[in-house]
Structures are given as C-alpha cells and as structure tokens.
Amino acid sequence: MSSSIKTVPRHIAIIMDGNGRWAKSRGLPRIKGHEAGAQAVRECVEGCGELKVEYLTLYAFSAENWQRPKAEIIALMRLLEKFLKEKTPELVE
Numbered sequence: 001m002s003s004s005i006k007t008v009p010r011h012i013a014i015i016m017d018g019n020g021r022w023a024k025s026r027g028l029p030r031i032k033g034h035e036a037g038a039q040a041v042r043e044c045v046e047g048c049g050e051l052k053v054e055y056l057t058l059y060a061f062s063a064e065n066w067q068r069p070k071a072e073i074i075a076l077m078r079l080l081e082k083f084l085k086e087k088t089p090e091l092v093e
Contacts, residue, residue, distance in 0.1 A: 011055040
C-alpha cells in the first residue's frame with residue numbers, strides 16, 4: 001500500500017464483475033476467474049484493514065447469478081465459505 005494517501009474513506013463499496021470474462025480472455029475455465037477474484041478480494045480486505053477503512057461492502061452475487069450452471073454456483077459458494085473461514089478471525093479484530 002502506498003503511504004502517500006492523505007484521506008482514507010470511511011466506506012468503500014465494490015461491485016465485483018468480470019471474473020468469468022477475465023478467465024475466458026486467458027483461455028481458462030470460469031472457476032479460475034472466480035479464484036483470481038477471490039484473491040483480489042483478499043488483497044482488498046487486507047489493504048482496507050491496513051488503511052483503517054471502517055466499512056467495506058462487496059456486492060459479489062446478484063439475483064441473476066442464480067441462473068448460472070449449478071456447478072458454478074456451488075463452486076462460488078465454496079469459495080465464499082473458504083474465504084470466510086480463513087478471514088473471519090482477522091475481520092473480527
């Protein structure tokens with residue numbers, strides 16, 4: 001993180017989109033895009049913690065996403081579960 005930041009917002013909201021397109025553009029399966037997105041979220045959460053951002057909102061799954069193939073939905077929910085298990089103790093601090 002850059003130490004040149006003078007003012008830190010209290011709340012940052014992010015609409016997560018494009019993981020599947022990112023993977024497709026690289027010839028990878030969609031799940032690889034979601035995994036890369038999960039890594040980006042980890043880095044974002046850590047950065048917000050370092051900067052003392054009070055609130056971080058991640059819009060990660062829309063109503064339309066329920067129309068995706070069942071296997072993709074299951075994989076996404078597993079990624080979310082893994083992330084929450086790994087990060088919850090840290091986030092509670």
